[in-house]
Amino acid sequence: MAGYTSPESGSGALGRQIWGALAVLVVAGIILTLSDPVKEEVAAVIRNTALAPFTGLNSVLRDARVRGIEAEDLRQVVDSLTDQLIERRPLDEENRRLRDLLVLSERLGADWVSAEALLPGTQGSESELLLDVGEREGIRVRAPVVTREGLAGVVRERRSNDARAMDWTHPEFGAAVMSEDGLTHGIVQAARGAFREGDYLTLRGTPFNTVLDSGTVILTSGRGGVFPRGIPVGTVERVEASDGRFQRSYELRPFVDPGSITLVLVQKEIPELASALRQDSLTTATEDAEAWPTRFDVSAAWPANERLRADERARLIPLWQDTIRALRDSLAQLRGSGGGMR
Amino acid sequence: MRRWVVVLAGLLVVLHLTLRVGFGIGAAAPDLMLLALLILSREVAIGTAAGVGLVLGLLEDALAVLSFGANAITFALVAAIGAATRDLFLGDSPGFGFSFVFLGKLSRDILHWIFVGPDLREPFVQTVILEGGVAALYIAVVGGVLFAITGIRWDAPGARR
Numbered sequence: 001m002a003g004y005t006s007p008e009s010g011s012g013a014l015g016r017q018i019w020g021a022l023a024v025l026v027v028a029g030i031i032l033t034l035s036d037p038v039k040e041e042v043a044a045v046i047r048n049t050a051l052a053p054f055t056g057l058n059s060v061l062r063d064a065r066v067r068g069i070e071a072e073d074l075r076q077v078v079d080s081l082t083d084q085l086i087e088r089r090p091l092d093e094e095n096r097r098l099r100d101l102l103v104l105s106e107r108l109g110a111d112w113v114s115a116e117a118l119l120p121g122t123q124g125s126e127s128e129l130l131l132d133v134g135e136r137e138g139i140r141v142r143a144p145v146v147t148r149e150g151l152a153g154v155v156r157e158r159r160s161n162d163a164r165a166m167d168w169t170h171p172e173f174g175a176a177v178m179s180e181d182g183l184t185h186g187i188v189q190a191a192r193g194a195f196r197e198g199d200y201l202t203l204r205g206t207p208f209n210t211v212l213d214s215g216t217v218i219l220t221s222g223r224g225g226v227f228p229r230g231i232p233v234g235t236v237e238r239v240e241a242s243d244g245r246f247q248r249s250y251e252l253r254p255f256v257d258p259g260s261i262t263l264v265l266v267q268k269e270i271p272e273l274a275s276a277l278r279q280d281s282l283t284t285a286t287e288d289a290e291a292w293p294t295r296f297d298v299s300a301a302w303p304a305n306e307r308l309r310a311d312e313r314a315r316l317i318p319l320w321q322d323t324i325r326a327l328r329d330s331l332a333q334l335r336g337s338g339g340g341m342r
Numbered sequence: 343m344r345r346w347v348v349v350l351a352g353l354l355v356v357l358h359l360t361l362r363v364g365f366g367i368g369a370a371a372p373d374l375m376l377l378a379l380l381i382l383s384r385e386v387a388i389g390t391a392a393g394v395g396l397v398l399g400l401l402e403d404a405l406a407v408l409s410f411g412a413n414a415i416t417f418a419l420v421a422a423i424g425a426a427t428r429d430l431f432l433g434d435s436p437g438f439g440f441s442f443v444f445l446g447k448l449s450r451d452i453l454h455w456i457f458v459g460p461d462l463r464e465p466f467v468q469t470v471i472l473e474g475g476v477a478a479l480y481i482a483v484v485g486g487v488l489f490a491i492t493g494i495r496w497d498a499p500g501a502r503r
Contacts, residue, residue, distance in 0.1 A: 013387075020389025021422045024396050028418045031400070032411030032457060039410035046404035057364035 094262075096314070100148035101263045107301035108146075112265040113137045117145070117152075117165070119261065126196070127170035127258070129153060131163040133266055139163060140269035142226050147264055149310055150232030150255035150302065151175065151220060155266060163266070167258040168233075169199040177203065177233050178221035180304075184210045185221055188233055188252060197259070201234050201252040208246050212236045217307055218252055219299060228267070230299025232307045255309050343385050347494060351385075354378035355398065363405065372484045373447060373477060375402065379417055380446045380485075383424030384496050395421030412457040420450050434495050436486075443485035447478035 034042070047055060101114055115133040133139055135158050145153045145165050153167035154175075166173055169190045178185045186206040193199045203218060216236040222229030234252035241249045308316070354374045361371035379398055383391040399417030403410045424446060431438065451474035455463060463469075488494070 017387040017389040020387075021392040021418075021425075024389065024392035024418050025415065025422070028396050028399070028411065028415035031414050034411065042400075043404045043410050046400060050401060051359065051363060051404055054359045054363035057360065058366050061365060 093314075096317070097148075097263050100313075101265065104146070104148050104265060104301055108265060108298055111268050111270055112146075113139060113268055115139075115145075115163075115264050115266050117261045117264045119259070127167050127173075127190075128156075129165040129167055129261060129264075131155070131165055131264070131266060132161075134159045134161045134163050136160050137266075138268040139266045143267040143269070144220075144227045144231060145264045145266050146231055147256055147261060149257075149308065149313075150234075151227065152256045152258070152261050152264055154226065165266075167261065168201060168254055168256065169196070169258050175227055175233065176221045176223040177218045179212055180217040180219060182221075184212060185223070188218065191251070199258075200237070201254050202240055203236070203250040203252050204247070206248050206250065208248055211239075211248070212250055214238060217304075222296060229297040230302065232302045255307065257310060260310055347381060347385050350492065350494075351378035351382045354381075355401075359401070369473075369477065372481045373450075374481075374484070376417075376420070376447055376450055377443060377481055377485050377488070379421050380424050380443055381494065383421045384428055386425070388422055388425040391421035391425040392418045395419070409458045409462050412454055412459070415457050416450055416453040419453055420446060423449065428496065432496065436490070438496075439489035439494070440482050440486040444478045444482035447481050448474060451477070 031039075031042075105112060105114060113133050115131045115137075118130040118132075120128060120130060129145065129152075131139075131145070139155060139158055141155055141158055143155045144151060145155060145167075151168065153165045153170070154173065155163050155165045157164040168175075168188075171190060173190050175188050176185070177188050184206050186203045188201045188203050191200050191202045203212075206212065214236055218233045218236065220227040220229060220231040220233060232255045234254040237251045237253045239248060240251045355378045358371070358374035358378070361367055361374070365371075375398055379391075379395055382394055386394065395417035396414050399414035402413040402417070406413070424442075427442070431442075448470070451470045455466060455470050
């Protein structure tokens, strides 16, 4: 298609166009020589009129970019905080265990020594714990191994610096126990579940004429000279079997999960206890008669409202924190309203 | 004057401002305003072309306050020269569009370098030869593609005389 055709040379139209072009160039030259303030004003007028849609679009896009960057920054902050929380969780858990052990240690007194328990995890060493305390720390063979939750196991062998213990899942584990009210006595032993984590305790030898309700707390009875009285062992789940008309067996849900045993307390050798057991009289063997209840009946170390499994205790922590927070908010509100009334 | 070519030039101007000012991508976008001016300069009378160049130059200048006016006179001159080439060259060969735009861009950069004033001038070799050469090649390729797609040619018989 044909474009524009220039007028014939020498025609008036061509001359007018050339003069017009020259006039435009003169105007452009004048604009170029304007003073700076005038130039700025003219430029501002053009920016605010003809270029306004484009500068507006630029502002919108820039704001969107900034918002995008801010959102990305915020996401990174959230990710970082999440990472920190995740990293803190094992630390929190370890802190909780240490605090628990500290509380228990204070309640049990100096007859107990803290130890780190290692689960070997090798074939043939199931149900065994390696303890980093031994004869040097004064622990004895058949000393109870406890956690904040309750009875974890018993020491089998000791050397000068370490010891080997079995947890309650060991086939040879046994303990003389009683119901919380002290009326029903029996023996607990390990029972195999469908898998290792399903192992449980059975309470055997309880009289047929007494019935333990589900949820009844079972404690060590102190009989047999191995475990002091009052260490929580587990709660009754259900009747396992009845042996004719003489005995009942119950399935117990233990307080201590063997897989989570890391920090424990081990009872040290108490000469008075051995002597008392030989003489069959605790009161005569103990020099300080006032002290023996706390040494040989440790039930006070596990108050009734604190007999919880680790997972139950962990679930309660946020509840406690929420309760404390709610109390703090209520106090703040009360203070605020009191201030307003004054 | 072909109206669709004028409309196309108008769209190029809008696209140029959208890319460079709206999206803020600067020199990464080709100098479509110059391309629009060069196309228009072949479509309208020399005086009109100079006037259009002045207006488009002022639009460019509005964003560069320190050298305000340099683009206006540059664009007016480029448009006038572009219009004058109509009587010197036919525009019916494929290579013409590419060369026309390439040289037009180089001329624009040289003229702008002159009019911008000594205070704001960057080194000539850097501004005009290196950066200007690359930019000229860039817009020439874009122009060549545009001419090929749209079929813009200037083969008016009147131009032969």
